Amino acid sequence: MHKVSKDTIVYAMSSQNKPVLHVEPGTQILFETWDALHGQVKSADKGFDSLDWNRVNPATGPVYINGVQAGDILSVKIDKIEVAVTNMVAYLTKNEGFTMDDAVMLTSMVADVRICQVVDPKKTVRVEFPKKYLRE
Numbered sequence: 001m002h003k004v005s006k007d008t009i010v011y012a013m014s015s016q017n018k019p020v021l022h023v024e025p026g027t028q029i030l031f032e033t034w035d036a037l038h039g040q041v042k043s044a045d046k047g048f049d050s051l052d053w054n055r056v057n058p059a060t061g062p063v064y065i066n067g068v069q070a071g072d073i074l075s076v077k078i079d080k081i082e083v084a085v086t087n088m089v090a091y092l093t094k095n096e097g098f099t100m101d102d103a104v105m106l107t108s109m110v111a112d113v114r115i116c117q118v119v120d121p122k123k124t125v126r127v128e129f130p131k132k133y134l135r136e
Contacts (some may be wrong), residue, residue, distance in 0.1 A: 001029065003022055005060075006033055010061065010062065011021050012046045019061075019064035023064070025067060035086070037056055040055065041086075041087065041090075086102060092107065094107070096135055097135070110130055113122055130131060
């Protein structure tokens with residue numbers, strides 16, 4: 001299995017981006033990824049006004065698949081996604097009054113992680129959390 005480090009990122013999709021890896025079709029690849037804010041939020045009290053907005057939505061890669069031509073259709077199988085739910089836990093502790101332990105436990109039980117769109121890294125993964133567990 002090949003591994004693509006989260007240190008090899010792009011902020012915009014472009015044919016000018018140089019591949020960080022060349023592989024044959026069917027090759028398994030482990031992609032390390034950043035969160036949407038490129039690790040800039042380390043605590044619940046960091047405000048959005050302090051973010052570097054030129055460093056958001058990093059995408060790991062790109063990877064070149066040998067033999068693929070323009071117009072070919074690729075099938076991608078995602079075997080596993082490990083998502084840090086740090087922002088959800090931070091929100092629950094700061095805004096909803098949960099302890100850290102309770103926020104982690106509740107998030108692991110009721111939050112639903114969904115892939116929204118594979119093409120646009122700005123909307124790749126989201127966490128859905130039922131409102132019934134939040135304050136009204």
